Amino acid sequence: MNEHIVKSYEDELKLLDRRIAQMGGCAEKLLVQALGALERRDPKLAESAVASDATIDQLERELQEQVIEMIAKRQPIANDLRHIMTVLKIAGDLERIGDLSKNIAKRAFAIAGESHPKPLMTGMRHMTEMVQAQLKQVLDALAERNVEKALQVWRSDQQVDAMYNSLFRELLTYMMEDPRNIGLCTHFLFGAKNIERIGDHTTNIAENVHYLVTGQAITDDRPKDDQTSSTLITVPHS
């Protein structure tokens, strides 16, 4: 793409891209910290996750201020307007991802003293790794303006939903087996839900990347597979 005649406008757009990339990097890091904190029941790691979230919030505020100033000053149109507006929306999604990750990390404090059945964590880690990979890919898609990569992320959220369903059932089963698991499993359940929500924000970002590049919204229905809102497991009568 040709550069703007006004160099400072071009510089501002580049700064916007740097800011969103930095936010994305922080969000990725925070998700890793959050999982680590939960897995190792490590309050220190949880504390650093809380601090990282504050950084993301600060970056979002700065980005938002820059966007408002640019709209007032440049009156952007066409691809520039899409660029500025989608970055603003993506910043909102990344901020939410930060909040949800922080919420996962904070649960490390609550479950610090609980016993920790290993197999429970396997599903959790697997699901988190999948969402991490998607977040990374969608941030790459944004940086490269790559629609195909964004669409791959958008389509693969279904797998996260499927994994969440199985984890949900698994946790219910543990709770039924031994009521002493209920505290821990409830925290894990909320954690899993948060990761599933992070997956949803990731697909939002993918949709915005698609709009940014093509000017068109994705009109297909997104494949979804979250059935937990209608799942019940009945206690067998002994």
Next chain:
Amino acid sequence: MENSTVDLSAIERVEAARTAHLTAGAKPAKVLAHDVNVYYGDKHALQAVNVEIPDRGVMAFIGPSGCGKSTFLRCINRMNDTIASCRVTGKITIDDQDIYDRSLDVVQLRARVGMVFQKPNPFPKSIYDNVAYGPRIHGLTANKAELDEVVQSSLEKAALWNEVKDRLQDSGTGLSGGQQQRLCIARAIAVNPDIILMDEPCSALDPIATAKVETLIDELRSNFCIIIVTHSMQQAARVSQRTAFFHLGTLVEEDSTKTIFSNPKDQRTQDYITGRFG
């Protein structure tokens, strides 16, 4: 996202109704240009322009200086006839009538196609006489009472009546720039034209006068076919329903204003409107 149908807000519904004919293609075009070429001596200023301009709406012509947009605008009321070296080929019709037909009366044509220029150019006459000039020479009114009525309604339509009704005999050149421009618009609509051509009508005006002229354009479009040349992208985006982008003597792209300013098809259009032309 849920699959819900979005209810249009009231404003959008009104706007959709007002501009439905511009997109539906229900009505034939008011102005139709087919393969229009303009030469100034050896210079090929405008190359093979084809465009349909709908009635009752605003079409904006945008493009860098020297791209041919004003040249094309001046073809529509044959203002280019006054330039000796200028030659126009191709066909331009208004309501299916060829305006370059030899039997056509150019004076009548210019009464049907009014023009407003970049710098307000009121006659050095009274406000009343400025507006009455056209109806008088074209013999549109039978007596003084009728003429008074035309002057008043034209000034009202140009949103100037309330500011000048007590001083109609004052000189038109004594008004402020924005008032002078609205006086010129009143003068143009006094002869009841079909089409109003505006060549950068706000570039010599301050933001408040510009806002008044833009409001006026928005009101006039329910009765007239308005074609406006502007260097202000924001103005084109605000006042027009369709936009044509000219570059180096060709019409690059013509589409709904919404499309041109949100997602134009041609890279040159995108580069120009976003300020990327080298």
